[in-house]
Amino acid sequence: MVEGRCSGGGKAVSVGIAEAKRDRSERRRGLLLALPSFAYMILFFAVPLIIVLVYSFATRTSTGSTSLSDWNLDAYRKLGEPIVRNVVLRSVVLALVTTAICLLVAYPFAWFCAHQRPVVRNMMLVAVMIPFWTNFLVRNYAWRLLLSSGGPISSFTEAIGLGETNILFTKTAVVIGLVYAYLPFMILPLFASIDRLDRRLVEAGRDLYGSGSQTFRRIVLPLTMPGVIAGSILVFVPSMGAYVTPELLGGGKETLLGSYIVTQFLTARNWPVGASLSFVLMAVMLVSTIIYFRSGGKNL
Amino acid sequence: MNAPNGSEEKVTVAVSLRGISKLFDDVTAVDSVDLDIDDGEFFALLGPSGCGKTTTLRMIAGLEIPSSGSLQIFGDEVGSLPPNKRPVNTVFQNYALFPHMSVADNVAFGLRMRKVEKSEIADRVAQAISLVRMSGMENRRPSQLSGGQQQRVALARALVNRPKVLLLDEPLAALDLKLRQEMQFELKQLQREVGITFVFVTHDQEEALALSDRIGVMNDGRLLQVGSPEEMYDAPADRFVADFIGRSNFLKGTLESSEVVCLANGQRISVPAVDVGSVGDDVQVSLRPERVMICDAGTAPEGMARLSGTVETETFLGNSVIYRVALDWMTVEVETDHRPDVERHHAGEHVDLWWRDDAVAVVRP
């Protein structure tokens, strides 16, 4: 525990040699400790990232390989083309729909959770997290199974006379899959935010406004906004860049961003465009993260 | 900075600080402190939060390195040594007991680190634990102990290593009042039993007065005065010290000679001969409320320093009565014992205040 700041006497006292030596050896220790991972991250993360950036300025040759000598912004210009714009738009819309659904479903759930006894509350939260921790691929596959024609949902609707349902390979299926994957990401921040809500404020609001909806709009919602923002970002951002879920449940009929990027590498062999898109996607993530931290998401 | 004690025996200096300063970035936390702490004494570093007392303690412990100055422990220069190479141990404010170890393992830690013989460790640990009266609790975890018990374990953990100096960083601050008073008594007993030097940091002046052989008051990084509790109380040299320890009225004035002060209202009073400045300097006369006598106007004894004023308020506190008396130029607080048979003075009465010449101290403003 170090004493707080005192008003300085203003005397010019030279910094002791022993103190400086101890500082230096501390810094050296710290650097040595960090060096292996630092070096690893530079070599195997920062460098690859820079390579992507570099590639995004390269040119695609007619044979599909990449020429690193002609630098240009072609890859970025391609992003403005209708094909790409549609892909991005579709992804954004899908991500927004997913986020909205998650919000609508998660908020009451989080509210309910926050008002339970600690034992029940923790159990519910753990219950929410457990599926999230199971294998991601399997969870998507389960929906693939459920939604296929001949699958249980279809059999169920047949049984009650609604006929066969074939939700698989539609946008709905993708949304269901994304909501399923990222719902916990919305529930937890919302819960944290609601938990912090001072109950007395809600009571006061009820007194003041008389109706629940006004209390909600004017008091509860603004106060839980950090949770709403955090949850929304945590759902929107991965949904936008999702690959596995749209591939398995969407069938690739209408391409989304993740799949489009992958095809640039595997089939279209247009690495510069793939690179520029990846980079843009990452920039979006970065900006969202900054917004997340600025809006107090970290302090939830 | 030591008041000469005039005794014949040679006193060994346990901790010696010369010109010790500590800077953090641009802030001077400790400003050129000179201090000798004697072997076997219970020394308190007293001051408000942020005054540098804890930083000074940490420099003795080795948890901070001084920016400049020399620090010696029993004559050895240790200023640049890390804590694990110094013959001192610390009791931290939050006790810092290792939560994953039992009481016995906590106490044994220092001995184990120094690779003491296993059998010796067992003996010394048992001794230390019984010294702080925690026998029977060896296998408890810190989380199972009360605050007072944790503190005793922290003491045992430090003392078992037979350090030359024991440092205590506001060890009683986290305890409630009653427990704190008990522990104060225990600490004093302990120090007498063990006989080593205790350096004790606190912001509680009553605690410092009660426990210490000598007190060092710090403020703003500077060591203002060092002395026995009586010296600090009766003969403060600095306004801050007079104000921080106990309560005091301060009458502004100038030094006319080493024994006379000319007050701001023109009155001259005699003061005990002190060396707080030269003739003409601004000084303040520290007059403690309980040393001021109050009586009806005109009845003050002859030959005493006297001021006249009107009673502003009268506050009954059970065993004492506090009066605030308004003079032309300031208000003075007076404290008297409550005597049911004596008539109290009431608001609006004209009264005289008087005191014996040696009841005041002259301090630097």
Added chain:
Amino acid sequence: MSQATNRRLPIWALRLNGSAVLLFLYAPIILLLVFSFSASRIPGQWGGFTTEWYATLFDDSRLQRTISVSVRVALISTVIATVLGTMSALALERFKFRGRRVFDALLYLPIIIPDVTMAVMMLMFFSQSFNLVEAVFGIAITKGFATIVISHVAFNIAFVSVVVRARIAGMDATLEQAASDLYATRWQAFRFVTLPLIAPGVLGGALLAVTLSLDDVVVTQFVAGPGSTTLPVYVFSLIRKGVTPTINAVSVIMLVASLILVAGSVGLQRANASRGRQQLQTTGGTS
């Protein structure tokens, strides 16, 4: 409408919503489990109980090879990532050094980066490096086991670091000072005080790394070589060709494996929490 009714109305709706959400979350998993035992050739239909699909797995050598690859990749990358991640966490939480801010920021990137981007950059990195090595040394390297491990470590270091950092930050910093005051060297203080106290965090981080490694599809797909696919990538390609009952069985096994890991992690979090409570009580009671 009375206050009472106003209040009661939401509660049953909330309960309904709560149950619906939990049902939504667990139904697919349960149904998958159920249908993996279905004898019907059509994966989503019930055709009587059977374990034949699980039996076929034992003969599927290709599958077993991918499982072996997955497990080995997970173990090796986790060990490396845990060691490096813990060292990073200690360095960032306990020391000041040049480049600290850059390092700190760098360690956040893998957490937020979309896996597609990560897959892309690792692919590009490897293809460039291999070209370089071939040009300079004349040796031709190809993607394979090593590239998968390298990529997994690259993102796992960050995750381990975050978990361990949280644990270190929650630890009383004065404990290490007390250890030093009690004659411990830096290494002794680490070994006897710091490490035991952050151990749950380190294990938690390791578990997280194992899970992420076993889960990974896109990155691995891009950096895997012809002879070394991991289980998820293999299953992924199978699913795209069509759903079969064997895939059901494989999925359930993967599910159970990850559930075991989850159980371990939850158990550790309990240990974490109770230690944390102990610590709170230990630090003097009041702040």
